[in-house]
Amino acid sequence: MSYSSFIPPQRTLMGPGPSDVSARVLSALARPTIGHLDPQFITMMDEVKGLLQYAFQTQNEYTIALSAPGSAGMEACFVNLVSAEDKVVVCRNGVFGARMIENVQRIGAELVVVDGEWGRAVDPQQLEDALKQHSDATVVAFVHAETSTGAKSDAKTLCQIAQQYDCLTIVDAVTSLGGIELKVDEWGIDAIYSGSQKCLSCVPGISPISFSDKAIDKLKARNVPVQSWFLDQSLVMGYWSGDGKRAYHHTAPVNSLYALHESLVMLHQEGLENSWRRHQRMHDLLATGLEALDLHFIVPAAERLPQLNAVTIPEQFDDAKIRSYLLNEFNLEIGAGLGQFAGKAWRIGLMGYAARKENVALCLTALQEAMQNT
Amino acid sequence: MSYSSFIPPQRTLMGPGPSDVSARVLSALARPTIGHLDPQFITMMDEVKGLLQYAFQTQNEYTIALSAPGSAGMEACFVNLVSAEDKVVVCRNGVFGARMIENVQRIGAELVVVDGEWGRAVDPQQLEDALKQHSDATVVAFVHAETSTGAKSDAKTLCQIAQQYDCLTIVDAVTSLGGIELKVDEWGIDAIYSGSQKCLSCVPGISPISFSDKAIDKLKARNVPVQSWFLDQSLVMGYWSGDGKRAYHHTAPVNSLYALHESLVMLHQEGLENSWRRHQRMHDLLATGLEALDLHFIVPAAERLPQLNAVTIPEQFDDAKIRSYLLNEFNLEIGAGLGQFAGKAWRIGLMGYAARKENVALCLTALQEAMQNT
Secondary structure, three states: OOOOOOOOOHHHOEOOOOOOOOOHHHHHHOOOOOOOHHHHHHHHHHHHHHHHHHHHOOOEEEEEEEOOOOHHHHHHHHHOOOOOOOEEEEEEEOOOHHHHHHHHHHHOOOEEEEEOOOOOOOOOHHHHHHHHHHHOOOEEEEEEEEEOEEEEEHHHHHHHHHHOOOOOEEEEEEOOOOOOOOOHHHHOOOEEEEOOOOOOOOOOEEEEEEOOHHHHHHHOOOOOOOOOOOOOHHHHHHHHHOOOOOOOOOOOOOHHHHHHHHHHHHHHHHHHHHHHHHHHHHHHHHHHHHOOOOOOEEOOHEEEOEEEEEOOOOOOHHHHHHHHHHHHHEEEEEEEEOOOHOOOOOEEEOOHHHHHHHHHHHHHHHHHHHHHOO | OOOOOOOOOOOOOEOOOOOOOHHHHHHHOOOOOOOOOOHHHHHHHHHHHHHHHHHOOOOOOOEEEEOOOOOHHHHHHHHHOOOOEEEEEEEEOHHHHHHHHHHHHHHHHEEEEEOOOOOOOOOOOHHHHHHHHHHOOOEEEOOOOOOOEEEEOOHHHHHHHHHHOOOOEEEEOOOOOOOOOHHHHHOEEEEEEEEOOOOOOOOOOOEEEEHHHHOOOOOOHHOOOOOOOOHHHHHHHHHHHOOOOOOEEEEOOOHHHHHHHHHEEEEHHHHHHHHHHHHHHHHHHHHHHHHHOOOOOOOOHHHOOOOOOEEEOOOOOOOHHHHHHHHHHHHHHEEEEOOOHHHOOEEEOOHHOOOOHHHHHHHHHHHHHHHHOO
16 A cells, blocks of 8 residues: 555635635644643743633633534533533534533433524523523523524523523534624623634634633532543643643644634734624625525524525535535535435535635635536 | 734754654645545545554554544543443553543543552563452553653553453553554554654644454443543544545544644655664664763663653752753753652653654753753
């Protein structure tokens, strides 16, 4: 067997993530590796913390980049803040709410599921009804931006309700961070996780997370150790926090953190609100074009994520053929449907660096040609 | 607060990892990101599997790159293959054996510890005695190359003993893979994990793992779900295995896998045995130089890892001052002691791309100057 270097094609990434990564971020990624305890690396880590606090709009001291993808970020929130004694209300309106349920089950906590329609926001009234019925619930978890459907939930209202019932909140912001309004402190979110490869337009593999002081207190008061050693934030804390000396826990993904740093510097330079506005503007352009192609959104306008556009595949088209055509003819990736929507929807991402006019134009032109020629 | 791009210094990395990453690997890392379900990416993943089979010397079908660091690779082996019903014998002769114990405890399995001296190989007789006493043990776990001490254990013999007592074996090869002889199939290892940032000289953040058919059978026969969703290999399998179509589990760290692929291509081109020999040759050179500087090895010659050289810090020297001098004057990183050896040892890595004559020369010259001037 003989092997040679892998030279990937140059794609335009308009699926559900990874999104387009800019040359600036790729170039940061390739800078020389230094040690994970090098004083200069620790200085950079502190900047990553500050930049993530800005992106999350939080003063939470414990705001870090987890050394694994968003799914591990989700698990980190659950295994650190939930134990078998807890009763957890999970709102499920797509694949990622369902994944939260799996996390709760593997911890052995009591579970209450608030089931909503796929393609719609979580219904605050349903959450309130569940909490009235289960007044002993201790945690509420929901997905801010459901990547599987393109629906945006009203995180602010959901958190308000959770707080009225004295519950800690765990929020999935994998697809929302940097793309739509998200205010961790103002909304009272206790634990939040995201992914590097969505609206931050960094390479995949890192999960920004942030815990409120209330969450940290709960973690510190645990009677039973966190069931994951790798994700135990009471240990990871010794590496990401503290003045000067940092304790070794695991070897941080040094180069990926260079890239995350750069993508966050870019977000800071653009300004968070400007980034939110840009995602909305590009969505408006794309939406107009998609409707003109007779492609219709699954999610009602008021509940749509600008960065993840799920449209119903018209019956006359073959899902896989169209996506292959886009990939082979235009080097353009759009996303397939997931879960209930497999084969029934396309998911068109406009995330981070991919939310540009040239991408919108390419996508509309390519889709039109693909639908004519397949 | 204002932020700008982070430009790291150019270091020579001769600590316990990350090791020097070549320009060739960094350049692969920075290639354009493509989707984690892109057909071309899946082709590359298949090559990574083949290359890892070569590096591990195994035909195990389930040989993949886990999307997280070596500590997560360790946890993946334990949480998938051990449950509360198991009785696990862990050999501890350094920090990483101790970490294995923490993994077993968090699973709630019964634990038998075979405690050995730090800086020495695991004693096969001690393992055999423990297995005689605990004939109901189901799993034996040990560290092939203890990064915290520089000691190499006789993995072949330890596995033979484990098999005589009908135990599954879990082996830590974080520091050994690519640097010293390692033959997964010939030695009968059932589950093994490594790290990208040691003798493969790839960027940190990825953990190559391999499970034997016996291990896979045990995983498939579980009554209780794996306690980690992210590390559940019965789910991850759907993404790394199967002809053609791959199921989404999490978003793979695309660019880090480009880099791993490239580092494995380089290993394949050099030849595994040649790489083992190069590590040994560079160690011999370094060892002669260190003894000339009156720096003495902690580990007896027959049990030494060529790629991780732990020497006792002579009493007249200040550990931190010397290491700072090396870093500031020569951009050279060597490792501090860990655990019992904190403040008492230096750990000088000769891993992968760092195992070159120019590095040996630099290290000896720089150490000599540092010891004269601090």
